[in-house]
Amino acid sequence: MNDTAIWTEKLVKTYPGVRAVDGLSLNVPRGVAYGFLGRNGAGKTSTIRILLGLARPTEGHGTVLGFSIGREQVAILERTAFVSESKALYGGLTPRELVRFTRGFYPNWSDQAVTKYSRLFEIPMDRPFAKLSQGNRTKVYLLLALSQGADLLVLDEPATGLDPVVLDEFLRILVQDVIAEGRTVFISSHQLSDVEQIADWIGLIDHGKLLLEARLDDIKNQFRFVTVAGNAPPQTESSEVLLLASEGSFYKYLVKKNAEAFAAELSRQGATVAEVSPLGLREIFLALVRKEEPCTSGNVGEIAAAVSSSLS
Amino acid sequence: MLLHVNTASGVPTYLQIETQVKHYIAAGALAPGDALPSVRQLASDLRISTNTVARAYQNLERDGILRTVPGGRTYVGENPGSFLKAERVRRLRPYARQIAVEGTQLRLDPREIMELVQQELDALEEDNERYSNLDRKAR
Numbered sequence: 100m101n102d103t104a105i106w107t108e109k110l111v112k113t114y115p116g117v118r119a120v121d122g123l124s125l126n127v128p129r130g131v132a133y134g135f136l137g138r139n140g141a142g143k144t145s146t147i148r149i150l151l152g153l154a155r156p157t158e159g160h161g162t163v164l165g166f167s168i169g170r171e172q173v174a175i176l177e178r179t180a181f182v183s184e185s186k187a188l189y190g191g192l193t194p195r196e197l198v199r200f201t202r203g204f205y206p207n208w209s210d211q212a213v214t215k216y217s218r219l220f221e222i223p224m225d226r227p228f229a230k231l232s233q234g235n236r237t238k239v240y241l242l243l244a245l246s247q248g249a250d251l252l253v254l255d256e257p258a259t260g261l262d263p264v265v266l267d268e269f270l271r272i273l274v275q276d277v278i279a280e281g282r283t284v285f286i287s288s289h290q291l292s293d294v295e296q297i298a299d300w301i302g303l304i305d306h307g308k309l310l311l312e313a314r315l316d317d318i319k320n321q322f323r324f325v326t327v328a329g330n331a332p333p334q335t336e337s338s339e340v341l342l343l344a345s346e347g348s349f350y351k352y353l354v355k356k357n358a359e360a361f362a363a364e365l366s367r368q369g370a371t372v373a374e375v376s377p378l379g380l381r382e383i384f385l386a387l388v389r390k391e392e393p394c395t396s397g398n399v400g401e402i403a404a405a406v407s408s409s410l411s
Numbered sequence: 412m413l414l415h416v417n418t419a420s421g422v423p424t425y426l427q428i429e430t431q432v433k434h435y436i437a438a439g440a441l442a443p444g445d446a447l448p449s450v451r452q453l454a455s456d457l458r459i460s461t462n463t464v465a466r467a468y469q470n471l472e473r474d475g476i477l478r479t480v481p482g483g484r485t486y487v488g489e490n491p492g493s494f495l496k497a498e499r500v501r502r503l504r505p506y507a508r509q510i511a512v513e514g515t516q517l518r519l520d521p522r523e524i525m526e527l528v529q530q531e532l533d534a535l536e537e538d539n540e541r542y543s544n545l546d547r548k549a550r
Contacts, residue, residue: 132460267458275455278462296418299460316423316463377421 104129104251104283105150107161107168112145112154112307119145121307125161127285127300132278134298134315135287138388142307143287144184147255151181164250177206180249182240184256184287190229194222194239198246207248216242219268233260241269245276252277254286258293270297295380303387310387315380322383323358326351326374327365342386349373353386416457424459428467433476436487438538447477447485 105127112120120142127133137143148154150163152172160167166174188197194217202208217224220238223231228239237260244252252273258266274297277284288294294301301318303311311318327350339361342353354361362372378386413435416427435441447453450468454461468485471477475494479485494502514524 131462270458271455274458274461275451278460279451279454292419296458297460299462316425316466319421319423320426379419379421381419382421 102129103127103162103165104131104133105161105163105285107146107150108159110146110149110159110161111157112142112149113157118307120149120156123159123304123307123309125302125309126312127283127302129283130278130281131300132273132284132298133286133300133302134294135285135302135304136289136291136294136384137287137304138289141304143304144255145307146304147181147253147287150253151176151179177204178249179251179253180244180247182237182244182252182254182257184259186233186236186240186259188228188236188239191227193225193227194231194242195224197228197239197243198224201243202246205247205249209246209248212246212248213242216245216272219272220265234262234265237261238265245272249282251283251285254284256288256290257286258288258290266293273297291381291384301380303384305388311383318380318383319377321356321358322378323354324351324374324376324378324382325354325358325362325365325372326376328371328373344386353383414453414457416459418459424463425467425470428453428464429470432467432471436476437535439542440538441487443487443489445487447487449483449485 103126105125107123107125110120110123110125111118123142123146125146135143135146145154149156150161150168152169152175155169160169162168163175164178166172168175189200192200198213202210216222220242222235222238222242228236231239237257241257244254257269261269270293273284278297284297286294286298295315299315301311301313301315302309328348329350339355339357340352341355342351344351344353352361358375362375366372414428414431416424418424420427432441432447441447447468448456450461450464454464457464468477468479472479472485475488477485478488510524510528514521514527519527
């Protein structure tokens, strides 16, 4: 378990009328930058709240840095830095006072880091938090997170309000001072481009379920759209097909590996394979999440072999 | 070094790095014994995970293109073409096949395809001359 930063098994969180997290099994290796992606309301923040002990799971269990969620929460919090989505702190305190207030909680706190990052981010250290702009509030949060000497950084929508220059600087710091040190970064976001830049692992969540979890470069190496011309999709039984959609007189299969072999098999069955093309994270995200996309030909819908939980 | 990556493309980032390093060596911009930036430095410059850069460097090392000395610095290998001829041909064959397939599909005749390859070889040759002239001037 020691090579795993975050591990959960079949986490469920229900609120009245909602299954916010629905059987989520995550596996985040140590030392990686993990992008936790999903639309607004997909269950990202609910999952993070469980990991940090801010919410109790309805079912399921897991570990963070090898410590049991819930039972060993203090050990987890000592080693985990958290940037919350809401970016709310005591409004009357200045950043300098917030630093003084926070440092006592963390055994590995670094005042040197505070000096370094407050300069880099140009944070007004003596103005009350409530009077800071959205971007400066985010920077204060990042400052506090980076100074904790944490083994794991959990960042929920960390880019809120940051201008492109600060965001770029923040990404550089994450690479140089966190990932290069073998520490783990878990970034939740609906902004694909920021995450795609830095992440080497991706978890894709929708309606509380994990649709995909893999190394990003492996996804790009193996995932392909196989486009077939014709009036009806050839019958296929393959666990490697994630999706079948129609577009005009073409059918598109999203294949998660061995796409060439799959295309050859379709050809053998008499289909005309028009193209086997690679795709970026954005296209994969849209294909998997936007399944209700209207089909131009009407009758054939969406999922061939439903997105299986066996994805890895 | 002028490496750059496009993380939004469908091409894995580590492959983009490998391809560029190979290109710089083939064009003479990088010579045997030249130092590459450290994994940490290149990753910070490109804002990508150190794991991605490490993967590219490891693959290039495995192919004898780069070598890492104890202490961690990475250099262009002294003798990149040290594999047996048969092995080098085996590695190139998939690319040759792809050129043949794509060229035929685009209805280019064999002579035109060969000409294109020749043009690319000439371009590399020119780059090589340019870089060695630069070297002479620097001295």
